[in-house]
Amino acid sequence: MTPTTGDRRRTTSVPDLVRDAREGHLRSVARLVSLVEDESPLLREAMAALTPYAGHAHVVGITGSPGVGKSTSTNALVGELRRAGRTVAVLAVDPSSPFSGGALLGDRVRMQDHATDPGVFIRSMASRGHLGGLSWTTPQAVRVLDAAGFDVVLVETVGVGQSEVEVAGLADTTVVLLAPGMGDGIQAAKAGILEIGDVYVVNKADRDGADQVRRDLRGMLAMADRREEDWRPPIVRTVARAGEGVPEVVARLDEHHAWARRTGVLDARRRRRARREVESIAVAALRGRWAGLHGHASLDRLADEVASHRTDPYAAADRLLAGLDE
Amino acid sequence: MTPTTGDRRRTTSVPDLVRDAREGHLRSVARLVSLVEDESPLLREAMAALTPYAGHAHVVGITGSPGVGKSTSTNALVGELRRAGRTVAVLAVDPSSPFSGGALLGDRVRMQDHATDPGVFIRSMASRGHLGGLSWTTPQAVRVLDAAGFDVVLVETVGVGQSEVEVAGLADTTVVLLAPGMGDGIQAAKAGILEIGDVYVVNKADRDGADQVRRDLRGMLAMADRREEDWRPPIVRTVARAGEGVPEVVARLDEHHAWARRTGVLDARRRRRARREVESIAVAALRGRWAGLHGHASLDRLADEVASHRTDPYAAADRLLAGLDE
Numbered sequence: 001m002t003p004t005t006g007d008r009r010r011t012t013s014v015p016d017l018v019r020d021a022r023e024g025h026l027r028s029v030a031r032l033v034s035l036v037e038d039e040s041p042l043l044r045e046a047m048a049a050l051t052p053y054a055g056h057a058h059v060v061g062i063t064g065s066p067g068v069g070k071s072t073s074t075n076a077l078v079g080e081l082r083r084a085g086r087t088v089a090v091l092a093v094d095p096s097s098p099f100s101g102g103a104l105l106g107d108r109v110r111m112q113d114h115a116t117d118p119g120v121f122i123r124s125m126a127s128r129g130h131l132g133g134l135s136w137t138t139p140q141a142v143r144v145l146d147a148a149g150f151d152v153v154l155v156e157t158v159g160v161g162q163s164e165v166e167v168a169g170l171a172d173t174t175v176v177l178l179a180p181g182m183g184d185g186i187q188a189a190k191a192g193i194l195e196i197g198d199v200y201v202v203n204k205a206d207r208d209g210a211d212q213v214r215r216d217l218r219g220m221l222a223m224a225d226r227r228e229e230d231w232r233p234p235i236v237r238t239v240a241r242a243g244e245g246v247p248e249v250v251a252r253l254d255e256h257h258a259w260a261r262r263t264g265v266l267d268a269r270r271r272r273r274a275r276r277e278v279e280s281i282a283v284a285a286l287r288g289r290w291a292g293l294h295g296h297a298s299l300d301r302l303a304d305e306v307a308s309h310r311t312d313p314y315a316a317a318d319r320l321l322a323g324l325d326e
Numbered sequence: 327m328t329p330t331t332g333d334r335r336r337t338t339s340v341p342d343l344v345r346d347a348r349e350g351h352l353r354s355v356a357r358l359v360s361l362v363e364d365e366s367p368l369l370r371e372a373m374a375a376l377t378p379y380a381g382h383a384h385v386v387g388i389t390g391s392p393g394v395g396k397s398t399s400t401n402a403l404v405g406e407l408r409r410a411g412r413t414v415a416v417l418a419v420d421p422s423s424p425f426s427g428g429a430l431l432g433d434r435v436r437m438q439d440h441a442t443d444p445g446v447f448i449r450s451m452a453s454r455g456h457l458g459g460l461s462w463t464t465p466q467a468v469r470v471l472d473a474a475g476f477d478v479v480l481v482e483t484v485g486v487g488q489s490e491v492e493v494a495g496l497a498d499t500t501v502v503l504l505a506p507g508m509g510d511g512i513q514a515a516k517a518g519i520l521e522i523g524d525v526y527v528v529n530k531a532d533r534d535g536a537d538q539v540r541r542d543l544r545g546m547l548a549m550a551d552r553r554e555e556d557w558r559p560p561i562v563r564t565v566a567r568a569g570e571g572v573p574e575v576v577a578r579l580d581e582h583h584a585w586a587r588r589t590g591v592l593d594a595r596r597r598r599r600a601r602r603e604v605e606s607i608a609v610a611a612l613r614g615r616w617a618g619l620h621g622h623a624s625l626d627r628l629a630d631e632v633a634s635h636r637t638d639p640y641a642a643a644d645r646l647l648a649g650l651d652e
Contacts, residue, residue, distance in 0.1 A: 044640040051638040140639070267633065274639065275629035279616065281643035283609050290605065303601035307593065312377040313466070313600065314370045317607035 018049045021148040026121050032144040053147035058257050061171030062156045068179040069203045073240040074156050080246045087119040089145035092156045136280040170273045173198045173256045180209030197233050199252045205237035297323025344375045347474040358470040363451050379473035384583050387497030388482045394505040395529040399566040400482050406572045415471035418450040418482045462606040496599045499582045501525045506535030523559050525578045531563035623649025
């Protein structure tokens with residue numbers, strides 16, 4: 001059985017989909033992820049049905065600038081995890097693309113190495129951004145993959161911009177990838193990645209400048225304001241294309257997971273993730289209500305007044321909120 | 327008088343600041359922008375006081391990947407606009423940086439060309455992200471600069487990721503910068519910039535590959551799903567460092583502005599901008615209320631239940647919203 005993102009028209013009940021997904025039917029897993037991506041009306045029922053089964057996967061975020069070798073590294077990690085007998089789901093989140101066409105094309109290219117392996121599920125997800133964006137969709141897609149029983153869920157994002165950093169920060173363990181020749185010295189500081197990495201990987205370590213990247217990174221990490229003081233993030237050198245260093249990355253991920261579990265950091269992160277998710281869903285629900293409001297408190301009318309400088313935005317927001325209570 | 331971002335401790339009333347800003351005191355303009363950046367409690371009063379004076383500036387968004395020459399192009403545009411006798415405010419928004427230290431350093435470097443010109447105000451703004459992020463702060467900072475009387479407000483963002491595209495999309499006119507050798511062919515499609523540009527600029531046009539970038543872009547624009555069908559975005563070639571092509575960019579900006587005004591597109595965009603701003607402020611207010619909730623509907627308690635898989639996130643969001651009404 002191979003993963004698929006197509007065939008969304010088939011009508012199957014949510015309980016059937018959840019049961020099939022938990023029995024390892026990748027097609028059902030894919031359809032549940034599609035419910036998330038499509039912001040389906042069935043999503044609510046699906047999340048309720050999946051919730052009791054969630055909480056077992058190690059959720060690993062992987063982020064880095066374009067060109068550092070994220071796809072190659074992810075594929076190499078998948079291979080290494082499979083050799084250790086673990087099942088793996090990859091969720092490639094593309095915050096910069098509101099188009100799913102590109103994402104699907106990406107899937108096909110990326111799946112080649114693992115196409116015949118039923119223990120691997122790979123799926124790209126675009127953010128249509130209708131509702132809460134990535135902070136809304138990512139945790140729900142992760143819940144699908146977690147509840148489906150995968151041992152490890154890899155969430156890959158492009159590490160530029162705040163939303164991506166946020167997505168990466170929602171994982172149990174976050175891997176930040178760098179590579180020589182990418183101008184990452186400056187980019188690292190800018191993108192806030194010094195705050196979010198639990199494991200740093202300098203990929204393309206056989207190239208000139210890799211040692212310099214590592215030294216710069218070490219120096220910056222020493223000065224950075226880290227969220228947890230007693231985990232010193234390791235820096236691993238890899239040549240992902242050749243598989244070099246990849247076993248060490250997996251070892252460090254496991255170390256971090258064990259440490260986070262032991263210290264309560266894992267629970268704290270999961271609470272933070274849940275907090276943002278609940279808030280995002282509530283905000284999306286409110287946006288729906290606001291869009292449906294009529295009369296003097298309707299969002300369209302208030303926007304008109306602000307755009308024509310008759311009302312200031314705070315007064316308009318007050319009236320919008322007051323309209324909710326009417 | 328030179329712009330400054332310092333001296334925030336001075337206590338001046340909001341009406342005084344607004345009056346001074348409108349009289350051309352750049353220091354007061356800077357302090358009003360700081361109120362936005364700092365998410366000051368005075369912001370509400372400031373926005374109400376500024377609102378009657380806003381609506382006259384041409385708000386131009388400038389976006390592009392790192393390395394295309396955004397700062398150089400912005401500086402060249404400022405110079406050209408000044409030669410035409412227009413006053414210019416530049417708001418450099420850095421969505422990837424939650425740190426304002428870097429932004430301030432950037433200011434100093436960037437201001438050199440225009441440091442003694444009272445008709446130019448340049449300010450970088452970091453997103454602390456405490457409240458609604460860039461969609462929250464950018465329109466308010468633009469309102470300050472608009473109400474202060476600048477003829478043109480240039481909003482410069484790094485064009486990677488959805489939030490940046492959104493910020494750029496909030497302008498009256500959006501300029502998308504590209505350059506040869508940046509891999510922009512693929513990046514352009516990914517970042518959604520094909521949907522948001524009103525004027526495209528291929529900078530570094532004296533380099534190899536510039537014509538190819540232009541051809542690729544023209545081909546992609548022909549296929550893109552444009553938001554307005556009757557404006558065909560021009561592609562201008564520039565060498566910003568030498569000022570080449572910059573007068574043509576200004577001419578195209580003016581053309582777009584006139585077209586947008588004539589067709590109602592300008593009003594529609596401003597309503598959309600206001601809509602998002604009002605919504606962001608309302609959401610920020612709700613987040614504040616949620617954070618203060620106690621008992622069974624408190625966000626912390628709900629997040630706990632979701633993180634431990636006792637409640638699904640939709641049920642939790644329902645209870646959060648119900649708690650608002652209690």
